[in-house]
Amino acid sequence: xxxxxxxxxxxxxxxxxxxxxxxxxxxxxxxxxxxxxxxxxxxxxxxxxxxxxxxxxxxxxxxxxxxxxxxxxxxxxxxxxxxxxxxxxxxxxxxxxxxxx
Amino acid sequence: xxxxxxxxxxxxxxxxxxxxxxxxxxxxxxxxxxxxxxxxxxxxxxxxxxxxxxxxxxxxxxxxxxxxxxxxxxxxxxxxxxxxxxxxxxxxxxxxxxxxxxxxxxxxxxxxxxxxxxxxxxxxxxxxxxxxxxxxxxxxxxxxxxxxxxxxxxxxxxxxxxxxxxxxxxxxxxxxxxxxxxxxxxxxxxxxxxxxxxxxxxxxxxxxxxxxxxxxxxxxxxxxxxxxxxxxxxxxxxxxxxxxxxxxxxxxxxxxxxxxxxxxxxxxxxxxxxxxxxxxxxxxxxxxxxxxxxxxxxxxxxxxxxxxxxxxxxxxxxxxxxxxxxxxxxxxxxxxxxxxxxxxxxxxxxxxxxxxxxxxxxxxxxxxxxxxxxxxxxxxxxxxxxxxxxxxxxxxxxxxxxxxxxxxxxxxxxxxxxxxxxxxxxxxxxxxxxxxxxxxxxxxxxxxxxxxxxxxxxxxxxxxxxxxxxxxxxxxxxxxxxxxxxxxxxxxxxxxxxxxxxxxxxxxxxxxxxxxxxxxxxxxxxxxxxxxxxxxxxxxxxxxxxxxxxxxxxxxxxxxxxxxxxxxxxxxxxxxxxxxxxxxxxxxxxxxxxxxxxxxxxxxxxxxxxxxxxxxxxxxxxxxxxxxxxxxxxxxxxxxxxxxxxxxxxxxxxxxxxxxxxxxxxxxxxxxxxxxxxxxxxxxxxxxxxxxxxxxxxxxx
Numbered sequence: 015x016x017x018x019x020x021x022x023x024x025x026x027x028x029x030x031x032x033x034x035x036x037x038x039x040x041x042x043x044x045x046x047x048x049x050x051x052x053x054x055x056x057x058x059x060x061x062x063x064x065x066x067x068x069x070x071x072x073x074x075x076x077x078x079x080x081x082x083x084x085x086x087x088x089x090x091x092x093x094x095x096x097x098x099x100x101x102x103x104x105x106x107x108x109x110x111x112x113x114x115x
Numbered sequence: 116x117x118x119x120x121x122x123x124x125x126x127x128x129x130x131x132x133x134x135x136x137x138x139x140x141x142x143x144x145x146x147x148x149x150x151x152x153x154x155x156x157x158x159x160x161x162x163x164x165x166x167x168x169x170x171x172x173x174x175x176x177x178x179x180x181x182x183x184x185x186x187x188x189x190x191x192x193x194x195x196x197x198x199x200x201x202x203x204x205x206x207x208x209x210x211x212x213x214x215x216x217x218x219x220x221x222x223x224x225x226x227x228x229x230x231x232x233x234x235x236x237x238x239x240x241x242x243x244x245x246x247x248x249x250x251x252x253x254x255x256x257x258x259x260x261x262x263x264x265x266x267x268x269x270x271x272x273x274x275x276x277x278x279x280x281x282x283x284x285x286x287x288x289x290x291x292x293x294x295x296x297x298x299x300x301x302x303x304x305x306x307x308x309x310x311x312x313x314x315x316x317x318x319x320x321x322x323x324x325x326x327x328x329x330x331x332x333x334x335x336x337x338x339x340x341x342x343x344x345x346x347x348x349x350x351x352x353x354x355x356x357x358x359x360x361x362x363x364x365x366x367x368x369x370x371x372x373x374x375x376x377x378x379x380x381x382x383x384x385x386x387x388x389x390x391x392x393x394x395x396x397x398x399x400x401x402x403x404x405x406x407x408x409x410x411x412x413x414x415x416x417x418x419x420x421x422x423x424x425x426x427x428x429x430x431x432x433x434x435x436x437x438x439x440x441x442x443x444x445x446x447x448x449x450x451x452x453x454x455x456x457x458x459x460x461x462x463x464x465x466x467x468x469x470x471x472x473x474x475x476x477x478x479x480x481x482x483x484x485x486x487x488x489x490x491x492x493x494x495x496x497x498x499x500x501x502x503x504x505x506x507x508x509x510x511x512x513x514x515x516x517x518x519x520x521x522x523x524x525x526x527x528x529x530x531x532x533x534x535x536x537x538x539x540x541x542x543x544x545x546x547x548x549x550x551x552x553x554x555x556x557x558x559x560x561x562x563x564x565x566x567x568x569x570x571x572x573x574x575x576x577x578x579x580x581x582x583x584x585x586x587x588x589x590x591x592x593x594x595x596x597x598x599x600x601x602x603x604x605x606x607x608x609x610x611x612x613x614x615x616x617x618x619x620x621x622x623x624x625x626x627x628x629x630x631x632x633x634x635x636x637x638x639x640x641x642x643x644x645x646x647x648x649x650x651x652x653x654x655x656x657x658x659x660x661x662x663x664x665x666x667x668x669x670x671x672x673x674x675x676x677x678x679x680x681x682x683x684x685x686x687x688x689x690x691x692x693x694x695x696x697x698x699x700x701x702x703x704x705x706x707x708x709x710x711x712x713x714x715x716x717x718x719x720x721x722x723x724x725x726x727x728x729x730x731x732x733x734x735x736x737x738x739x740x741x742x743x744x745x746x747x748x749x750x751x752x753x754x755x756x757x758x759x760x761x762x763x764x765x766x767x768x769x770x771x772x773x774x775x776x777x778x779x780x781x782x783x784x785x786x787x788x789x790x791x792x793x794x795x796x797x798x799x800x801x802x803x804x805x806x807x808x809x810x811x812x813x814x815x816x
Contacts, residue, residue: 100335101338105342112326112328112351113167113327113328113329113330115335
């Protein structure tokens with residue numbers, strides 16, 4: 015879908031829907047929202063709905079960033095401690111490495 | 116006319132081309148496979164042992180090691196690591212292997228053991244104290260009281276290096292075939308001599324694949340295998356598991372056990388003399404290792420004793436006690452912390468032996484009069500009867516044994532000594548004694564003399580066996596004066612003598628009468644038995660104990676490693692048939708058609724014509740109770756916890772590995788070409804109008 019062809023209220027509606035959907039533990043939706051509406055929010059000449067779109071884009075970006083930090087943090091903690099955690103680590107894994115602790 | 120000739124010529128040319136073209140794949144031009152046997156990973160409750168390669172195979176530059184100096188060179192100043200030393204058995208020592216392990220996979224990535232045994236004097240990688248952490252334990256300790264590992268000379272395996280219980284970070288591959296060794300040596304001599312320039316030229320290297328899935332210990336790998344989230348469904352390890360084979364000298368009639376719903380009760384009147392031995396053996400390499408001296412001797416003697424008693428004993432109801440019987444059990448997996456006997460003891464305690472499906476009365480410890488365990492008989496002239504405590508029973512049996520061993524009538528000329536101490540050999544009886552130290556267990560065991568215990572070299576040569584191939588009837592006993600052409604010092608005669616002595620003593624204790632006959636165990640049976648188990652399963656004894664005209668065995672000896680569920684289980688299968696045949700009673704009046712329901716069984720017999728016999732043999736499970744008990748504490752040491760890792764393949768191949776400079780250059784050129792091509796595409800794309808001037812504008816949205 016080419017976003018530039020949609021009417022402005024439709025753009026706002028889309029952006030809002032994406033932002034809200036992201037709360038269902040779907041940070042990728044937020045990331046997509048940021049990429050998709052970045053142009054509309056910051057580069058396009060001003061129009062009435064733009065300020066709201068801008069807000070949603072910024073919030074989505076913040077959410078994405080928080081998720082990113084949290085995920086990276088968890089991955090580092092998990093990978094460095096997996097062997098030491100023993101059974102617990104196995105129970106929260108889906109893929110267990112072959113031939114090592 | 117011209118056209119057909121032309122096309123014919125073209126076809127001819129094409130056909131010629133096809134003849135010259137060889138459909139050899141690049142892979143086959145680069146690599147040459149090497150046949151051999153690999154070391155693999157086993158795990159117990161606390162450790163992992165054995166070897167594993169890297170996931171996609173380990174590669175090392177071949178290096179022939181002839182002397183210790185060659186090894187020092189590799190370890191101190193390796194010019195182009197990682198290396199794959201080719202080691203002859205006499206240098207495959209604990210010191211050397213631990214040094215290689217310490218050098219790490221960056222320096223030593225593969226170890227090849229080559230079959231050049233000329234300078235070898237000993238080769239045993241079992242511990243000095245086999246089954247050191249099981250059996251009869253010291254109070255408040257995890258170690259056995261029956262052997263002192265700090266005093267190797269007085270241990271049960273003085274030549275053991277314990278390497279079987281080490282964990283190696285590299286694969287170890289055993290190459291037995293001289294042609295394969297030749298291939299390796301030629302490749303080494305052609306490409307790898309002149310060590311100074313190793314770093315800058317191509318070298319002959321070997322790649323060994325033997326990647327093991329399991330790691331850490333049995334607890335971890337069993338948890339991962341049974342794991343509910345295990346999406347791929349992959350198995351990491353399997354418990355060592357096999358079958359014990361048992362048989363009685365008299366059939367057991369237990370019609371009261373036909374009712375499946377009834378509670379099973381033991382019959383307190385039944386009394387058994389338990390005669391046992393070990394069925395399995397062990398070695399470092401997959402599929403190699405006959406255990407000729409370390410456990411086959413015991414099995415041969417047990418079989419002979421069974422045969423002798425079957426042939427000489429009067430009917431059961433004419434015995435002084437008509438409820439007495441002899442129960443022969445061959446335990447599987449004894450090399451790995453007494454798997455078979457631990458399970459047997461566990462089953463006896465739970466009234467689960469024999470299983471309900473056998474439709475016989477369960478046996479309890481109260482039914483066992485005493486146990487005679489046949490251990491390793493390395494040297495027949497030096498055999499002792501071991502007991503924990505001096506008992507009337509032990510003294511009586513020893514006196515009976517010696518009365519036959521020294522008897523001038525038979526001329527065996529042997530003397531069995533008594534050993535009453537905690538210094539008990541590592542045999543199945545320990546599982547019984549651990550439950551109850553006052554259990555009447557007597558162990559017949561030779562003084563350790565096997566320098567190749569639990570190794571690939573415990574073979575035909577180690578026991579000096581020569582197959583006589585007499586084609587004579589081996590199913591009857593022979594007169595003591597008739598040696599059937601065997602030398603007095605031949606293995607067959609040694610087995611005959613010791614078996615006869617044991618069998619006669621058992622005969623006396625069952626019938627309360629001295630054995631006065633002149634028949635002894637048959638050296639022909641020993642000859643056939645050893646041939647089957649040491650050289651070829653396609654042999655007269657195995658044929659006689661199978662169904663008539665059933666497919667003959669492979670011309671290879673049966674595998675005697677316990678293995679896992681779904682493994683070959685060859686040795687228990689053959690032992691089942693042999694014991695079944697030798698311990699059964701012929702039923703002359705039963706026709707082949709009526710001889711289908713167990714315990715009636717149809718055997719080919721010595722001449723292959725077929726005979727119906729009343730059999731008594733059966734299997735019992737040899738899976739450690741540790742795998743049956745819920746939430747078993749794996750590190751408790753109560754039961755054997757050995758598992759075997761799974762793997763996908765074993766393979767080894769040699770190829771020419773380019774020098775590092777060569778490899779780096781190739782990679783660099785590749786990267787440069789990639790970058791240049793990306794730039795080119797970009798430039799061409801941006802100036803596409805020069806090439807495609809006349810094209811209409813793109814209509815893409």
